[in-house]
Each structure stands twice: as C-alpha cells, then as structure tokens.
Amino acid sequence: MKTTSLPCFVAVTPTSMVTEPTMGTLGPSGTSSELAATTLASKLGEARPSRRAEGGPPEVHLFDTYEEAGIALRTRRVTHLVVANAYKAVHEFYMDPALQLAMVFVLDTPMYGVAKPRGAGALPPAPTIASHPSPVPIIGQLLAGSDAHVVVPSDSTSAAARAAADGQVDLALTTAPAAQMYGLEFITHTRTIRMVWSVFTVSTPRRPTRAPWPAW
Numbered sequence: 001m002k003t004t005s006l007p008c009f010v011a012v013t014p015t016s017m018v019t020e021p022t023m024g025t026l027g028p029s030g031t032s033s034e035l036a037a038t039t040l041a042s043k044l045g046e047a048r049p050s051r052r053a054e055g056g057p058p059e060v061h062l063f064d065t066y067e068e069a070g071i072a073l074r075t076r077r078v079t080h081l082v083v084a085n086a087y088k089a090v091h092e093f094y095m096d097p098a099l100q101l102a103m104v105f106v107l108d109t110p111m112y113g114v115a116k117p118r119g120a121g122a123l124p125p126a127p128t129i130a131s132h133p134s135p136v137p138i139i140g141q142l143l144a145g146s147d148a149h150v151v152v153p154s155d156s157t158s159a160a161a162r163a164a165a166d167g168q169v170d171l172a173l174t175t176a177p178a179a180q181m182y183g184l185e186f187i188t189h190t191r192t193i194r195m196v197w198s199v200f201t202v203s204t205p206r207r208p209t210r211a212p213w214p215a216w
C-alpha cells in the first residue's frame with residue numbers, strides 16, 4: 001500500500017517566538033532539504049497570521065553544505081537550521097552546545113531516481129554517478145544491483161544533477177525537481193525516502209544550576 005507522509009511536527013524545545021524566522025538548509029534549489037525547509041516555513045508562517053498577511057511565509061536560505069548553513073545559524077544569519085536525519089554528520093549539530101534541537105518532523109522526500117542529461121548518448125560500461133553520500137544505498141536498488149558504476153560524491157542531490165548537466169559525470173542520483181531544473185531524465189524507476197528532519201535553533205541560555213556541593 002502506498003502511503004504519503006503528512007508532515008508530523010513535534011516541538012522538542014519550547015523556543016521563544018522569533019519575530020522574523022528564516023530557514024537555513026542545503027541547496028541549491030531542488031534538494032529534498034529545500035522542500036523540507038519550505039514546508040517548515042509554511043508551518044511557521046501559519047502560526048504568525050500577521051506576517052502571512054504581509055506577504056508570505058518565512059524565507060528559506062540555501063547553502064552549499066549543511067555545515068555552511070550551521071555557521072549561518074551560529075552567526076544568526078538564519079534562525080532555524082533544517083537537516084536530514086540520514087545525514088551522517090548530523091551528530092555534530094546535536095552535540096554542539098551552542099545549538100539546541102527545537103523541532104523534528106517527518107516528511108517524504110521528492111522522488112529520487114538515477115537520471116541522465118536529456119538526449120545524451122550511450123553510457124560507458126561503468127558510468128560515473130554523482131550523488132550526495134546519504135542516499136547512495138538506493139543507487140544499487142534503483143539499478144537492481146546489476147550495473148557496474150562509480151559513485152562520485154556530491155554536496156547535494158541538486159549539485160549532483162548540475163554535475164551531470166555540466167558533463168562532469170554520466171549520471172546523477174537526484175530528485176524530480178532537480179532533474180527538471182537541469183534538463184535530466186530518469187533512466188530508472190523512482191522512489192521517495194521517508195525522512196525525519198531535525199530543526200536546530202541557537203541555544204537559549206539556561207539559568208546556572210547550583211553546584212551540588214558546598215562552595216569552599
């Protein structure tokens with residue numbers, strides 16, 4: 001049975017209402033992260049009806065890496081950082097005392113598939129496939145495990161599509177929006193990835209707790 005995930009938001013840390021929220025995440029446009037951040041922005045926009053009346057949900061800022069988006073959060077250029085939980089270095093954000101987990105939500109990614117530039121010629125025996133490291137395991141599933149290939153790491157699924165469009169690689173594991181943007185067509189079936197998204201804000205300072213031992 002095919003199910004579609006409705007975003008299911010859980011507020012983890014009560015944060016004071018930010019008057020002008022701005023989202024930071026992984027770009028360029030066409031990434032799953034952009035869809036997740038845009039979905040969160042709409043949700044936060046609904047909670048701020050006066051702003052909605054002024055012209056739309058909070059802005060989404062796209063960065064080349066999650067780490068750059070993290071710096072933008074720490075330096076307060078954005079107020080919220082949205083990171084896929086399948087990202088292997090998400091632990092860096094969880095462990096950073098300057099940041100706090102504010103929210104989590106479940107949202108399916110757009111369709112993922114292996115794509116080639118429209119009108120490209122025959123593929124070599126072991127084509128190169130650009131991919132963000134996180135979704136690499138689905139390449140084998142999409143190619144039914146049979147085809148030889150070489151994975152070329154990419155900063156995002158959208159950057160992977162751009163690399164294929166620029167002729168740097170033969171193929172890209174990418175999203176349907178990015179494939180469309182960069183003139184690629186899928187050569188495999190496509191699937192979504194059900195994902196938990198972590199939302200970080202800067203830590204709110206806690207009141208110092210009294211030491212459990214007497215002062216000397």
Ligand SMILES: O=C(O)C(=O)Cc1ccccc1
Binds near residue numbers: 031033087134157
């Ligand atoms: O957001 C994207 O599109 C990414 O490239 C990152 C990603 C993709 C798939 C699973 C986890 C993170």
